[in-house]
Amino acid sequence: xxxxxxxxxxxxxxxxxxxxxxxxxxxxxxxxxxxxxxxxxxxxxxxxxxxxxxxxxxxxxxxxxxxxxxxxxxxxxxxxxxxxxxxxxxxxxxxxxxxxxxxxxxxxxxxxxxxxxxxxxxxxxxxxxxxxxxxxxxxxxxxxxxxxxxxxxxxxxxxxxxxxxxxxxxxxxxxxxxxxxxxxxxxxxxxxxxxxxxxxxxxxxxxxxxxxxxxxxxxxxxxxxxxxxxxxxxxxxxxxxxxxxxxxxxxxxxxxxxxxxxxxxxxxxxxxxxxxxxxxxxxxxxxxxxxxxxxxxxxxxxxxxxxxxxxxxxxxxxxxxxxxxxxxxxxxxxxxxxxxxxxxxxxxxxxxxxxxxxxxxxxxxxxxxxxxxxxxxxxxxxxxxxxxxxxxxxxxxxxxxxxxxxxxxxxxxxxxxxxxxxxxxxxxxxxxxxxxxxxxxxxxxxxxxxxxx
Numbered sequence: 001x002x003x004x005x006x007x008x009x010x011x012x013x014x015x016x017x018x019x020x021x022x023x024x025x026x027x028x029x030x031x032x033x034x035x036x037x038x039x040x041x042x043x044x045x046x047x048x049x050x051x052x053x054x055x056x057x058x059x060x061x062x063x064x065x066x067x068x069x070x071x072x073x074x075x076x077x078x079x080x081x082x083x084x085x086x087x088x089x090x091x092x093x094x095x096x097x098x099x100x101x102x103x104x105x106x107x108x109x110x111x112x113x114x115x116x117x118x119x120x121x122x123x124x125x126x127x128x129x130x131x132x133x134x135x136x137x138x139x140x141x142x143x144x145x146x147x148x149x150x151x152x153x154x155x156x157x158x159x160x161x162x163x164x165x166x167x168x169x170x171x172x173x174x175x176x177x178x179x180x181x182x183x184x185x186x187x188x189x190x191x192x193x194x195x196x197x198x199x200x201x202x203x204x205x206x207x208x209x210x211x212x213x214x215x216x217x218x219x220x221x222x223x224x225x226x227x228x229x230x231x232x233x234x235x236x237x238x239x240x241x242x243x244x245x246x247x248x249x250x251x252x253x254x255x256x257x258x259x260x261x262x263x264x265x266x267x268x269x270x271x272x273x274x275x276x277x278x279x280x281x282x283x284x285x286x287x288x289x290x291x292x293x294x295x296x297x298x299x300x301x302x303x304x305x306x307x308x309x310x311x312x313x314x315x316x317x318x319x320x321x322x323x324x325x326x327x328x329x330x331x332x333x334x335x336x337x338x339x340x341x342x343x344x345x346x347x348x349x350x351x352x353x354x355x356x357x358x359x360x361x362x363x364x365x366x367x368x369x370x371x372x373x374x375x376x377x378x379x380x381x382x383x384x385x386x387x388x389x390x391x392x393x394x395x396x397x398x399x400x401x402x403x404x405x406x407x408x409x410x411x412x413x414x415x416x417x418x419x420x421x422x423x424x425x426x427x428x429x430x431x432x433x434x435x436x437x438x439x440x441x442x443x444x445x446x447x448x449x450x451x452x453x
Contacts, residue, residue: 001176002117003127006110007134009073009169012162013103014138016080017045017395018270019146021277023155023288027092030155037089043207043396044093048100049107050392051200055192057108057385058244062187065116066177069109070170076102077166084160111384113177115372125369126310132365133306141299143273147292191244194233201226203393206400214404245382255383257437258370262390264430265326265363267398268333268423272356274399275406275419276336276349282412283341297350298357305361313366318373319439322366326434328359330427336420341413370438398426 020027020042027033027041060068079098086092114131118124149157205223212218237243250256273295280291312321332355339348371387406418 001172002113002178003130005169005172005177006113007130008165009069009106010110010131011134011138012165012169013076013107014134015142015145016099016103016159016162017049018138018142018273019149019158020155021143021146021274023146023149023158025281026155026288031086031089031092033089033092037093040093041096044097045100045103046392046396047200047203047207048097049103050203050389050396051196052101052104053108053389053392054195054199054245054382054385056105057112057382057388058188058192059105060109060112060384061382064179065109065113066173066179068105069113069177070173072102072105072109073166073170073173074102076106077163077170078102080159080162080166084156084163086156107388108384111368111372111387115384117178122310122314125313128369128372129306129309129313129365132309132368133303133361137299137303137306143277143295144292144299147288147290151287151289188236188240188242188244190236191233191240194229194236195244198226198229198233199389199393201229203396206393206396209400209404245386249383249386252374253437253440254370254373255386257433258367258373259386259390260433261322261326261430261438262367262371262387263394263397264426264433265329265367266391266394267396267401268426268430269329269360269398270395271398271402271419272333272336272423275402275416279339279412279416280349283416284345294345294349295353298353298360301354301357302361305358306365307361309362309365312362313369318366318369319434321362322370323431323434323439325359325361325363325366326427326431329356329363330359330424330431332356332359333420333423333427337417337424339413339417339420341411398423401426 024041033041056068056072076099079095079102082095083092083099086095111131114124114127118127146155146158149155201222205219205221205226208216208222209219214220233245234247237245237247250259276295277291280286280294281288284290286294309321332352335352335355336349343349368387371390372383402419402422405422406415
């Protein structure tokens with residue numbers, strides 16, 4: 001029951017990160033949004049979510065994970081109500097930003113609750129695999145659900161439904177999720193301020209670069225200032241007695257490799273969803289429902305392959321399963337680079353999606369597990385925050401970078417292919433990080449476990 005509550009909450013957050021893609025044209029038509037305003041409907045959520053993640057993660061450690069989890073659900077549910085009732089550009093953008101606040105609290109708290117609830121071993125492996133599956137499947141299903149609701153009912157329903165679901169999850173959490181004892185200690189105020197400001201400015205600069213180009217002052221200045229503040233944050237964390245993000249988390253090659261690989265992997269996949277949706281509607285002329293349903297082959301296969309992860313990880317180890325998954329996704333993305341306006345959906349989209357879905361199902365669980373492996377119980381929230389921060393910043397960076405890569409494309413088909421080529425490069429980099437950092441350490445851990453037996 002605890003796992004069901006955690007996964008349902010995380011699923012709701014991940015869903016709202018992608019449900020909006022297929023509904024964007026309807027939102028623009030309903031509220032009369034400008035192109036810039038429409039982009040900020042998505043970016044406001046991403047900006048606040050990415051900027052507050054480390055703060056939200058540490059708050060769970062210091063104030064109690066169940067308590068913070070419930071507060072986050074409350075904020076997210078209320079913000080969803082505001083999004084669904086939005087009547088203007090400023091209203092919906094502000095409400096999406098508030099959703100980001102709730103998501104930044106719930107996402108790391110949910111993963112930390114898994115670490116606190118399930119003992120290390122088979123139970124935690126299965127729980128973390130389910131969490132990783134939720135991250136991938138939720139993003140894919142969001143496109144289907146968003147397209148169906150926008151086509152049949154209204155884009156507003158996708159957000160309003162969070163209100164009763166959130167209320168039920170809060171009641172269930174109060175009833176079933178045990179209260180965790182807060183970690184005694186001081187709150188790292190400087191770390192909280194610099195992490196939030198630094199991450200927020202980096203995300204803002206990345207978002208602006210996608211809109212105005214990498215040379216634009218509105219992109220260069222925030223990124224430069226953000227990097228300077230992040231450097232100040234790292235310096236503070238190395239000296240603080242109770243840091244918001246203990247640098248010892250990166251003493252592990254596995255956790256460091258997982259952060260790098262997840263950033264690149266998440267950036268590739270969210271950009272894939274974003275640009276493929278535009279291709280399906282702009283080139284094939286499909287409506288939002290058809291565009292959403294086009295992702296079903298990936299979603300179904302991904303769900304099926306993710307169920308095999310606990311058994312495969314137990315037999316071959318997380319590292320090998322992760323590498324196999326990344327290779328499959330890379331193969332599917334390389335296949336997508338051959339897409340043209342005249343290519344059939346079955347050959348050009350559906351079949352490579354099956355390959356990518358198979359790989360995603362294998363990769364997400366091991367990526368999540370590698371990101372928190374070996375972390376101390378007192379650092380569970382911080383480790384979870386790093387996992388989610390890598391995912392969120394990667395998602396933002398992926399769209400920004402690949403938008404810039406495809407800026408000179410003459411039509412939707414050429415733009416999509418350019419982004420797929422960029423995705424191949426990012427996936428190769430993720431694979432290199434996994435092979436060099438995660439795989440050797442994972443193999444050493446397996447040899448150690450066999451020697452103990």
